[in-house]
Amino acid sequence: MALREVVKVPAPVLRRRAQKVTEFGPELQTLVDDMIETMRAEPGVGLAAPQVGVPLRVIVVEYGDDEDETIPPKLFTVINPEFSRASPELVSGTEGCLSIPGFVGDVDRHESLTVKGFNRRGQAVSIKANGWLARIFQHEVDHLDGVLFVDRDEKVWRVDEQTTQVSIVDNESP
Ligand code: NI
Numbered sequence: 700m701a702l703r704e705v706v707k708v709p710a711p712v713l714r715r716r717a718q719k720v721t722e723f724g725p726e727l728q729t730l731v732d733d734m735i736e737t738m739r740a741e742p743g744v745g746l747a748a749p750q751v752g753v754p755l756r757v758i759v760v761e762y763g764d765d766e767d768e769t770i771p772p773k774l775f776t777v778i779n780p781e782f783s784r785a786s787p788e789l790v791s792g793t794e795g796c797l798s799i800p801g802f803v804g805d806v807d808r809h810e811s812l813t814v815k816g817f818n819r820r821g822q823a824v825s826i827k828a829n830g831w832l833a834r835i836f837q838h839e840v841d842h843l844d845g846v847l848f849v850d851r852d853e854k855v856w857r858v859d860e861q862t863t864q865v866s867i868v869d870n871e872s873p
Pocket residue numbers: 795796797798838842
């Protein structure tokens with residue numbers, strides 16, 4: 700396993716539609732291992748392959764329970780993810796992104812949905828997610844379509860790392 704560099708805006712790979720995975724061979728296994736290690740090192744709760752410069756439909760997510768912090772985080776690897784059964788109700792929440800350091804924004808997301816795709820061995824998986832877990836999946840799958848959270852928000856905030864104060868900037872800045 701190896702750490703990979705997280706690419707930042709305005710890298711073109713972040714704006715392209717990623718390709719479906721067709722081969723579940725050693726290259727994919729190495730990519731998934733490296734993405735998990737990189738996500739944990741940053742640290743982040745999710746990472747999409749374009750964020751390490753690889754234009755493939757692969758995401759990793761590691762997140763615990765919204766209500767109970769004693770439940771250890773669960774790791775998900777989803778290849779070629781797609782959503783079904785998205786709840787009609789949307790909820791607003793504050794998101795950031797490893798590829799847009801120093802900025803956060805409020806984004807509306809489906810409160811719950813089902814993620815379908817394949818695990819790293821090529822077996823079909825179906826994951827029911829709600830709350831923050833559902834939000835993270837939506838954020839990561841957006842990356843596979845070249846969409847960033849700033850595209851879904853009217854205002855983003857710059858985070859001052861010293862004071863952790865936020866100030867409003869227009870969303871052309873990042
Ligand atoms: Ni992101």
